[in-house]
Amino acid sequence: MSEFFTSVLLKKELCKGCINCIKRCPTQAIRVRDGKAFIIKEFCIDCGECIRICPHHAKVATYDSPDIMKKFEYNVALPAPSLYGQFNNLDDVNIVLTALKKMGFDDVYEVSSAAELVSEMTRKYVAENEDKWPVISTACPTVVRLIQIRFPNLIDHLLPIYAPVDLAAINARNKAMKETNLPSEKIGIIFISPCPAKVTAVKSPIGIKKSEIDGVLAMKEIYPMLLPYMKESVNKVEDLGKSGRIGIGWGSTGGEAGALLTDNYLAADGIENVIRVLEDLEDQKFERLEFVELNACAGGCVGGVLTVENPYLAKVKLKRLRKYLPVACSHLDTEESADAFWTEDVPYEPVFKLGKNMRESINKMAKVEELMHKFPGLDCGSCGAPTCKALAEDIVRGVAKEEDCIHILRDYIHKLSDELSRFDKKK
Amino acid sequence: MNEKIVLRYEVDPNDFTRAGEASSNVKRRLKLLGVDPDIVRKVAISLYEGEINMVIHSYGGIIEVIISPEEIEMILTDKGPGIEDIELAMQAGYSTAPDNIRNLGFGAGMGLPNMKKYSDEFNIESTVGVGTTVKMKVFIPKE
């Protein structure tokens, strides 16, 4: 495993070297070099924006194939709540859960059920830790990574509690081991995910030592496989659902914060909006706010790149589905659950730093300014960097050169040909 | 060798859409320089308060920020109207902000006290009819 793992990858043969993705990336992590895009891994936060924008479908997410189930004797499916928003006219979550079992899973453990436990813990944590207000949600791994590399002063505000999927994984494993008497390695805990960020979170978790998830399947791949089984299940639905309105609400924006039973919260979604909120939080522009829910995807997890339904329609569907459910079905005092507080520190990783020390950095920044005077300031992207400034920073970092700017190259060639013609005349 | 970075920002009076631009730009640069997060925070808070004061209370002016390996110096100079009683203005809770500004969430009278609190060196001079100059420094401890 490399130091920086990301799950967004480039399919080189499909990449045309256009500049759509470099312009869209919120952390300026993509460059086009030698006609192909490439991702600077330490800057990437797995938000999936490049996958959404690429017209040639050259950016893809890595995830596991359903074949991974064959590796284990007993498999438990962990469906994300956003899954329930993908289907038309679904009025009972149990149909999806029964279908998952028909598809080959031995058991299901809803992430939304663990989410209800996390909500209870969060309520307590927020009430007891006024000095950490506003507490920032940590369920979206993209947001957590973003804060870790770019907003060091907010790290202390992160909710130090497992994301629902990670708690679900532990609880599901404990339950399976108890029920089957199988050793841990024979049990597969398989997450059905709306996004590639969760793949990264499994490979290099933040705040926890090791993820208990063995495989991550893409919702969009499971969706068509599930449909026929759902038709079959309708007649004989197993009662498997263990979550209420609160748990299922987590699938779209506002659900997590709404579960805290306070009005004193902010919920923002869409990566650009999230960044704006973080900037302002860092400047302490919001006072007396208790909780901040942030989702990298527009609409929340229903807007993840691995989903199929339009996020806003999915949100409506979740709302309809929740309407007749009890508020919450899983509770800490009745449910068997592991302790879910983070065990690891989250250190600031200044990946954007220009130099090794302050003196070197100042020098490099001065060079950037100098270069900026040379460049035309068009931010045209022809050099493969998203802005003139990004190219200047690449140059001082030693990974690009001035002539990558086609305007500088053109001037250089003009000068050269002028000199050549003068040379010719002299002869 | 360049030992310093000098940054200059013009501040327009009453332009709330751009208020905070200078401080967030400085903040971004300090992170690029790898300055300790605590220092970034001190600079960001004190500079933001000063910038907002220029937008709300002054006729506009210039912010100059000088970054060296030892310290970050901020000089905010505006073109008036000036402050009559600096001691009073420095008191926590004192504000002359009108209602429309208070509705925007400003006007708690905490700006100047916080600038003093978060900077390591703070100095304010003002002449009524001429303008106000605030000089602040935040020191960077040796690595």
Ligand SMILES: Nc1ncnc2c1ncn2[C@@H]1O[C@H](COP(=O)(O)OP(=O)(O)OP(=O)(O)O)[C@@H](O)[C@H]1O
């Ligand atoms: N640059 C300035 N020019 C003229 N008057 C100023 C300037 N800066 C501050 N003042 C005066 O000093 C008072 C106190 O400033 P301070 O920043 O402490 O509070 P505020 O701006 O009114 O409210 P807050 O900063 O809490 O939003 C202001 O109300 C204003 O009368």
Ligand code: SF4
């Ligand atoms: S909002 Fe949800 S789907 Fe989108 S990146 Fe975050 S966790 Fe994944």
Ligand SMILES: [Mg+2]
């Ligand atoms: Mg003020």
